[in-house]
Amino acid sequence: MAFRFDKSLGRTVLFSVAVVSFIIAVYQTILQNSIGKNYELYMVSFVCVMWFRYLGLDDKAATKDTPATRPGTAAKVGAKSVASKSKSKRRK
Numbered sequence: 001m002a003f004r005f006d007k008s009l010g011r012t013v014l015f016s017v018a019v020v021s022f023i024i025a026v027y028q029t030i031l032q033n034s035i036g037k038n039y040e041l042y043m044v045s046f047v048c049v050m051w052f053r054y055l056g057l058d059d060k061a062a063t064k065d066t067p068a069t070r071p072g073t074a075a076k077v078g079a080k081s082v083a084s085k086s087k088s089k090r091r092k
Contacts, residue, residue: 007059019045
């Protein structure tokens with residue numbers, strides 16, 4: 001049985017760890033009045049956010065490769081630009 005890693009679950013866990021560690025770091029900073037003592041918590045949050053964004057890059061690249069145009073969208077865009085050109089000619 002092969003182990004399969006679910007990216008969306010991993011991204012959810014990373015984001016939740018980032019948020020929780022950031023909230024704890026802010027709370028501890030307010031209580032102790034020192035950012036230096038909670039530097040590790042801020043860095044855990046930062047690393048989780050960076051890793052979260054890195055895992056999302058593959059999803060963005062996949063959506064760029066496959067255009068999601070609906071039928072009739074190109075005709076509407078073309079008609080709109082022609083209509084705007086004709087209006088600009090009338091104003092002159």
